[in-house]
Amino acid sequence: MARLTINGKPYEFDVDPTTPLLWAIREQVGLTGTKYGCGIAQCGACTVHIDGTAVRSCSVPVSAAEGKKITTIEGIAAGDVLSKVQQAWLDHEVPQCGYCQSGMIMAVTALLQEKPKPTDADIDDAITNICRCGTFQQVREAIHAAAKA
Amino acid sequence: MTDTMNLNRRSFLIGSAAAGGGLMLSLTLPFLASAEANAAEAAHGIPPEVNAWVVIRPDDTVVVRIARIDMGQGTLTGLAQMVAEELECDWAKVTTEYPTPGENVARKRIWGDFATVGSRGIRNSQDYVRKGGAAARMMLIQAAANEWKVPAAECVAANSVITHRPSGRKTSYGKVSDAAGKLEAPKEVPLKDPKDWKLIGKSVKRLDTLPKLTGKQIYGADLKLPGMLNATIKDCPVFGGKLTSFDAAKAEGMPGVKKVLRVGDSAIAVVADTWWHAKTALDAIAVVWDGGENAKVSSASIAEMLKEGLSAEQAFVNNEKGNAKAAIVGAAKKVEAVYSYPFLNHATMEPMNATALYTADRCEVWCPTQNAEQALAVTAEASGLPIAKCEVYRLNPGGGFGRRSFSDYVAQAVRIAKEMPGIPVKLLWTREEDMLHGRYHPIMQAKLTGGLDSAGNLSGLHIRLSGQSIFASVHAAALVNGMDVATFQGYWPKGEASLEYTIPNLLIDHAMRNTHVPPGFWRGVNINQNAIFLECFMDELAHAAGQDALAFRRKLMKGHPQSLAVLNAVAEKGGWGKPAPKGHYRGLAHFRGFGSYIAACVEISVKDGNKVKIHRIVGATDCGHAVNPAQIERQVAGSFVYGLSALFEEECTVKDGRMEQTNFDSYDSMRIAQMPKVEAIVLPSGGFWGGVGEPTICVAAPAVLNAFFAATGKRIRTFPLKNHGIELV
Numbered sequence: 001m002a003r004l005t006i007n008g009k010p011y012e013f014d015v016d017p018t019t020p021l022l023w024a025i026r027e028q029v030g031l032t033g034t035k036y037g038c039g040i041a042q043c044g045a046c047t048v049h050i051d052g053t054a055v056r057s058c059s060v061p062v063s064a065a066e067g068k069k070i071t072t073i074e075g076i077a078a079g080d081v082l083s084k085v086q087q088a089w090l091d092h093e094v095p096q097c098g099y100c101q102s103g104m105i106m107a108v109t110a111l112l113q114e115k116p117k118p119t120d121a122d123i124d125d126a127i128t129n130i131c132r133c134g135t136f137q138q139v140r141e142a143i144h145a146a147a148k149a
Numbered sequence: 150m151t152d153t154m155n156l157n158r159r160s161f162l163i164g165s166a167a168a169g170g171g172l173m174l175s176l177t178l179p180f181l182a183s184a185e186a187n188a189a190e191a192a193h194g195i196p197p198e199v200n201a202w203v204v205i206r207p208d209d210t211v212v213v214r215i216a217r218i219d220m221g222q223g224t225l226t227g228l229a230q231m232v233a234e235e236l237e238c239d240w241a242k243v244t245t246e247y248p249t250p251g252e253n254v255a256r257k258r259i260w261g262d263f264a265t266v267g268s269r270g271i272r273n274s275q276d277y278v279r280k281g282g283a284a285a286r287m288m289l290i291q292a293a294a295n296e297w298k299v300p301a302a303e304c305v306a307a308n309s310v311i312t313h314r315p316s317g318r319k320t321s322y323g324k325v326s327d328a329a330g331k332l333e334a335p336k337e338v339p340l341k342d343p344k345d346w347k348l349i350g351k352s353v354k355r356l357d358t359l360p361k362l363t364g365k366q367i368y369g370a371d372l373k374l375p376g377m378l379n380a381t382i383k384d385c386p387v388f389g390g391k392l393t394s395f396d397a398a399k400a401e402g403m404p405g406v407k408k409v410l411r412v413g414d415s416a417i418a419v420v421a422d423t424w425w426h427a428k429t430a431l432d433a434i435a436v437v438w439d440g441g442e443n444a445k446v447s448s449a450s451i452a453e454m455l456k457e458g459l460s461a462e463q464a465f466v467n468n469e470k471g472n473a474k475a476a477i478v479g480a481a482k483k484v485e486a487v488y489s490y491p492f493l494n495h496a497t498m499e500p501m502n503a504t505a506l507y508t509a510d511r512c513e514v515w516c517p518t519q520n521a522e523q524a525l526a527v528t529a530e531a532s533g534l535p536i537a538k539c540e541v542y543r544l545n546p547g548g549g550f551g552r553r554s555f556s557d558y559v560a561q562a563v564r565i566a567k568e569m570p571g572i573p574v575k576l577l578w579t580r581e582e583d584m585l586h587g588r589y590h591p592i593m594q595a596k597l598t599g600g601l602d603s604a605g606n607l608s609g610l611h612i613r614l615s616g617q618s619i620f621a622s623v624h625a626a627a628l629v630n631g632m633d634v635a636t637f638q639g640y641w642p643k644g645e646a647s648l649e650y651t652i653p654n655l656l657i658d659h660a661m662r663n664t665h666v667p668p669g670f671w672r673g674v675n676i677n678q679n680a681i682f683l684e685c686f687m688d689e690l691a692h693a694a695g696q697d698a699l700a701f702r703r704k705l706m707k708g709h710p711q712s713l714a715v716l717n718a719v720a721e722k723g724g725w726g727k728p729a730p731k732g733h734y735r736g737l738a739h740f741r742g743f744g745s746y747i748a749a750c751v752e753i754s755v756k757d758g759n760k761v762k763i764h765r766i767v768g769a770t771d772c773g774h775a776v777n778p779a780q781i782e783r784q785v786a787g788s789f790v791y792g793l794s795a796l797f798e799e800e801c802t803v804k805d806g807r808m809e810q811t812n813f814d815s816y817d818s819m820r821i822a823q824m825p826k827v828e829a830i831v832l833p834s835g836g837f838w839g840g841v842g843e844p845t846i847c848v849a850a851p852a853v854l855n856a857f858f859a860a861t862g863k864r865i866r867t868f869p870l871k872n873h874g875i876e877l878v
Contacts, residue, residue: 033364097221098361099547134790
C-alpha cells in the first residue's frame with residue numbers, strides 16, 4: 001500500500017513500490033496532466049515537484065515519494081486563478097501541441113521559486129526539457145514575464 | 150500530379166495516407182445544411198447546424214467545425230478565423246469541434262479532406278471554409294429578413310447581430326439560427342475582397358491554449374474509458390521481419406496481466422490493467438525474432454547502394470533544360486560535391502497510441518491522427534467490419550510532424566481490441582518502440598556538378614539524387630511512369646515546389662534506391678535535404694567564382710521576384726554585406742516549398758573550431774496570405790528548432806536491419822540553451838495561398854552550414870554535425 005500526498009490531497013493505493021511515480025500519478029491517482037515522453041529522465045515531460053524540487057517522475061519510484069509533498073500541473077493554480085507561470089504562458093501563447101508544457105511549466109515554477117529573477121544563463125542551466133514543436137523563444141519570454149509579474 | 154487519379158472510395162481512403170508531398174485533390178464541396186443531420190441532432194437536443202461548418206447555439210455561441218487537426222501548428226484557430234471572417238460573427242463567441250470521419254463518409258465527404266499534411270491545413274481548405282462561413286451568414290440574414298418580412302438586401306450582419314437598416318430592427322444569430330438551418334442554401338456565395346478582411350491577417354489568440362496549461366487537455370495517451378485496459382507492443386525490430394516465438398509463461402502470472410498475444414505475424418503485445426503492468430510484463434518476455442534477409446542490412450550497405458546510384462546510367466529526369474552535361478564539360482571551371490542526408494525519426498513528444506473498442510458489429514477508435522479518413526479505413530480493414538460500422542474519434546496529438554499521417558498504430562490497436570471484444574483497450578507505444586518503428590525521413594545522397602564560365606557565371610548544373618522514394622513505398626499510384634516527383638521538391642520546373650533559379654543548362658535526376666526502412670513524410674519532407682544540397686552548393690559555386698554569395702544568387706533569380714524579395718529581406722535585416730560583430734559569420738539560403746517562398750540569414754560564431762553558437766536567424770516567408778502572423782512566427786521558429794536539431798544531433802542508423810537509436814539519449818533534440826534568436830519576417834504578397842508549417846524548416850540548415858564555412862573554411866557535407874565533432878552550444 002502506497003500513501004502519497006498529491007496537490008495537498010492524501011491518496012492510498014495498492015502498487016508495487018518500484019513503480020515509477022509518473023505511472024502511479026497517471027494510472028492509480030488518475031491525474032494525466034503529467035506526461036510520459038521517454039521513461040529515462042531525458043525529456044522532462046513528466047516533471048513534478050517533490051517537496052518543491054522539480055524531479056522527473058518517470059525515474060523516481062513511488063517508494064521514494066512517500067511521506068513527501070508532491071505537486072503536479074493540476075495543483076499549481078488556485079482554483080480558477082492561474083499561477084503566474086501559467087498566466088505568463090497564456091499571455092505569451094507558449095504552447096504549440098502542448099504535450100511537453102506541463103513538464104516545462106513545472107520546471108519553470110521550481111526555477112522561479114529558487115531564483116525569482118533568473119538570468120538567461122540561469123534559464124539555460126535549469127530548463128533542459130525537450131520541446132519538439134520548438135516553443136523555446138516563447139518559453140524564455142514567458143519566464144521573464146512571470147518573473148516580473 | 151494526382152488530380153487525375155481515378156480511385157474508388159476505398160483506395161482513396163487508403164491512398165490519402167500518402168498525402169504529404171504534394172498530393173492534391175480539387176474539391177467542389179457542398180457546404181450546405183443537411184436536413185437529415187439537423188433532424189437527427191434535434192432529436193438529441195443538439196442545436197441544428199446552419200450548414201456543415203457552422204452551428205449557432207441560442208446563446209449566440211458559434212461552433213465552427215474543423216476538418217483538419219491541430220497538432221500545435223495553429224490550424225484550428227486559423228480555420229476558425231476564416232469561417233468567422235465571412236460569417237461576421239462575434240469572435241469572442243467562437244468555439245470549435247472536430248467532426249468525425251464516419252460522419253464525413255455518411256454525409257458524402259461534406260467536409261472534404263481530413264488529412265492534415267503537406268502544410269495544407271489552411272491553403273487547401275481556405276476557399277470552401279470561407280464559403281461555408283459566407284453561406285451561413287447569408288442564410289442567417291435571410292432568416293431574419295423572412296421573420297421581418299423585408300428584403301434580405303436591406304439587412305446587414307456584424308458581430309453576430311443582424312440589423313434591418315431602414316427600420317433599425319435588430320436580432321442575433323442565436324435567435325434565427327434554427328430558421329436559417331431550414332433554408333435552402335444560396336447558390337452563389339461571393340467572398341470578401343482580401344482588402345476588406347478584418348479577422349484574417351490578425352494575430353488573434355489561439356482558441357486552444359488554456360487546457361494545455363492546466364493538465365486538462367486530453368491527448369490520445371490520456372484517454373480513459375470505463376472498463377478500459379492498457380496494452381503495449383513490440384514489433385519485430387528488423388523492418389519486415391517476423392515474430393518466431395515467445396515464452397509467455399512468466400508474464401502471464403505477473404500482476405495485472407490479462408492477455409499476452411501475437412499481433413499479426415510480426416508483433417507481440419501484452420494487455421493489462423495498467424500500462425505500467427503491461428510494459429513490465431512485456432519486458433519480461435523472451436522473444437525470438439526472425440529478421441530474414443533484412444537483418445543483413447546496415448547503414449554502410451545502404452550508403453554503398455546509394456553511392457552506386459550517383460553515377461548510374463538510369464535515372465528519372467524531372468527538370469531538364471539545354472544540355473547540362475555538355476555545358477559542364479565545356480566550362481572554364483568545374484565544381485563537384487557529394488552530399489548525403491540520413492534517416493530521421495519524427496520523435497513526437499507523445500509516442501504513438503490508439504484506443505479501440507471492438508464488438509461483433511461495431512468498432513470504434515479514439516486516437517491522435519493526421520489522417521482520420523485513413524484511420525477509419527484501417528479500422529475497417531483491421532476489424533473486418535464495413536466502414537459504416539466503424540468510427541474514429543480524433544484526440545489531440547502530442548505532436549505530429551507527419552508521423553501521424555500513418556495509421557500503423559491504429560491497425561495494431563484494433564487487432565488487439567478484436568481479441569478482447571467489448572473491452573476498450575488503449576495501446577501506447579514505449580519511446581523505444583516509437584524510435585524503432587518510425588516512418589523515417591528518406592535517406593538520400595546527391596552529387597552536384599556545376600560549370601562556371603570565364604566570367605564566373607553558372608553555365609550548367611547537374612544534380613543527381615540517389616536514394617529513397619516515399620511514394621514508391623506508401624502510395625505507388627502517385628508515381629508518374631515510375632518517377633516520384635515529390636523527391637524533387639524544390640527543384641520542379643514549375644508549381645508549388647519550383648526551382649527558384651534560372652540556369653541555362655540544367656539537369657536534375659533521381660536514381661531511385663529504395664531500402665527496407667519504411668520512409669515517411671517528416672516535417673518539410675524532401676525540401677530538407679534538397680535545400681541543403683542546392684543552397685550549400687550555390688555557396689560552393691559562388692566561392693569558386695570568387696563572388697559574393699548573395700550577388701551570385703541574385704544573378705540567377707531574374708524572373709523569380711517573390712524569392713528575390715524574401716532573400717533580399719533576410720539579407721537586409723541580417724546585415725548582409727555589412728560588418729558583422731567580431732567573430733560572427735553569416736550564411737544565407739532560400740528555397741521554395743509547399744507554395745511558399747522562404748529565406749534565412751544566420752549569424753554564428755565558432756569556438757575551438759567546433760562549438761557553434763547561432764546568435765540569430767532572420768527567417769522570411771511569403772505565404773501569399775497570412776491568416777495569423779503571430780502563429781506563423783511561431784511556426785518559423787519552431788521549424789528551425791526541428792530542422793536544426795536534426796542538422797546537429799539526429800540520425801537513425803541501421804545495424805543488423807534495425808535502427809540503433811532507441812530514445813532521446815541517443816537521438817537528442819535541441820534545448821532552450823541552444824535556441825537562437827529567431828527574427829521572423831512575414832511577407833504576404835497576396836494573390837495565393839502558401840503553406841506555413843513546413844516550408845521554413847529547410848533554410849535554417851544550409852544557412853548555418855554556409856556560415857560555418859565562412860567561419861572555418863570547412864564544408865560539411867554529411868550529417869548530423871555531431872559526427873564531425875561539431876556541437877551546437
